[in-house]
Amino acid sequence: MADDGMLLNFELAPDAFAPAKKIKGGSWKDRLTARKSAEYGRQKAQERATLGKTIPQYGEVQSDEEELILPGERPSKRARTADSGESRSVTKPRIQKSAHRGDELPKTNTGEVISSLFTSNPASTVTPAQPAVEDETPIEPSNAPLNDELATFTTLGLSSTLASHLLKKLDLKAPTAIQRKAVQQLCAADTDAFIQAETGSGKTLAYLLPIVQRISQLSQQMKDAGQKFTRESGLFAIVLAPTRELAKQITTVLEGLLSCCHWIVGGIVIGGEKKQSEKARLRKGVNILVATPGRLADHINTTEVLDVSKVRWLVLDEGDRLVELGFEQDIQKIVSVLNLRNRKAQETPVPGLPERRTTVLCSATIKANVEQLRSIALKDPVSIAVDPAETNDTGDSSALEQAFSAPAQLKQSYVVAPAKQRLVTLFAALKQAFRRKGSVMKCMVFMSCADSVDFHFELLTRPSSTETGAQQDGDAERDAAQTQRVPGANLSRTDKIPQGNTISDTRTQGPATAFGSEETPVQLFRLHGSLQQATRTSTLKGFTKCSDPAVLVCTDVASRGLDLPNVDLVIEYDAPFSKEDHLHRVGRTARAGKDGRAMIFLMPGSEEGYVDILKEGKPRNLTRHDADELLKKGFAPAAGVVTDSSWEQLATNWQIDVERWASDHPKHLEQARRAYQSHIRAYTTHVAAERSIFDMKQMHLGHLAKAFALRDKPGSIRVPGQRPGKDAGAKNKESRRNQAAKKAPGTKRQRGDDDMDVPTATDEHDARRRMYAKMKAMSGASEFNLG
């Protein structure tokens, strides 16, 4: 009876007793999301029925369930930050005034208070020595082709055919410094070599030109000896690259070269492509093969027709990355098979074929970890580097490690933005960059993990808040999200949620509605290792070919070796995992003598220590920006009149809008939470030497949540398939780290250890490699998924 009484107090939603629809089809994730949407819709309808609550309108602050204290509830025992009077509350649903600096917090008309962007932020630990003024003095590019009259391709030992092909067909007038050295050395001698030079200095041609030259000489010698050179004459050279994208790019450069000697045939074998068609190509015969190590090792095992006995040139491009991604075993296997078959082939020599194999290791950064590759693959290598101090080096990698630097003409800057303001500052930086038509054409934004890339892509391409539910592009999911903002609209949103996974697989391009405009439309692309190979290829192509200004949001899968034309700005929104990664990321711009800008986001406090590491890359100009400065510029109205309060108000409104976008729809919310958690995990994977700079213990997880448009308490952020958010907390991390430290290095991990983010090994390289392996496993992605 008592129950009956209770029931009478509630006005039930009309469909309250309707049987829940069984959701079929799609992956488990899709079904879960659809189920949640249905639940959410039912809950909201019930809330409206019981509390008479209306759906908030756009621009109105929604109650923040996690941050707010309802009347009658006890306030929290302690403030969220040591320094703060932050974010506690009383109830009222509308904003009374804007969040000005120093104001407590924006208040809603029922007294609710939400966390402000501009209060309780930690102060910078460094007083800027000088105002943020970019040095406009022109600087001589360090990776440009030589302008010395004597520096021509013909003087390097290349045939006149090849040299004139470079000039006339490929429009390459002179070699770069590293090309001059490498081509001279590798055309003349059969010694192993390290090629080390800045990003964008033309290393691909530096090793391909001598190979093509030598094979073309070989073909001539065979002809002289009365033998015909064909694609079946043998496989003479192999180039190994760590990523499929890079392998494809090398193949394109190779094809460009081979068009002047069409009898030499190049080919490619990479993971993610059909193995049968690769086998068919290998059966027909190739003379130069570009491959990823895993796939080549696989073919060596399973494709009988692949004869490697005549391979005389082996290139390991991006050597340190090959090691980091754990390819040593594959490479070891490939090298031992090459050695074995090579010995056999000497019994039936080919005229003009060198006796020994030349192995070349190549990278802009060559780290100590390359020692392993060196012992596996190289014998008495010579060092080919541009700096005269290194040219006599006989391969001591510790000396080489000191040598790397960013291209001289690259303008680097860092932004000091507190955790809460990261997202809004990123928006402001992009808005500002693309405001003036033509000032930036292509920009890359690096993030630490695939989930974060997906979330930011979705957020920055979301429909503008003035649009209504009826989306012209027919994107039903967006429809659903948008409909929620229309008061009185039919809220049975489950009807509108597609069963397919529209976020993670299919859509990798969209208009950047957040910061593009009608006058300057900007296209946004996303790229990470968890995408299907075909999607990745078409995304890169789309970004490259896009005639509108474009932004590629990506993980480190795009950091190495990719030569994307006209990238003029690189933003490292999440700091790189090591200083070498930084040089490779920023090296996507300022290539082959062109100008470029790079900007890295750091948080006030220990992260500012990263500036010293940036300086190790010998930047000729390194400028500091504060978040306020970017926010002021980014939120400046078109007329450019910015008052102190207007930009803060606009920034706050923007933040509120994205928080509502996230909280209004279960799918967005889940994506935001997933991104937040993955970001925290990735944060713990910085190399040991940099862990005091990127220190989890100093991270304010609540503030960080705001950068993912979340209003949740960090501890309550849970996503299916991921560990609970609190596991990422500093306390737990610390205790697990201690546990790990107690284990002897090399001890096999116990099952309970397996979810640790902190590597147990003391050896930094090994730890990092294992971490990559773990990240790969976490997202179930392919050989070079770094997200």
Ligand SMILES: Nc1ncnc2c1ncn2[C@@H]1O[C@H](COP(=O)(O)OP(=O)(O)OP(=O)(O)O)[C@@H](O)[C@H]1O
């Ligand atoms: N001699 C040259 N003259 C003009 N442009 C050149 C020359 N050599 C190469 N380039 C161009 O320079 C760009 C960078 O070349 P490449 O990708 O080989 O650089 P890289 O040193 O391998 O860079 P990364 O270290 O980032 O992989 C390419 O667009 C290439 O076409």
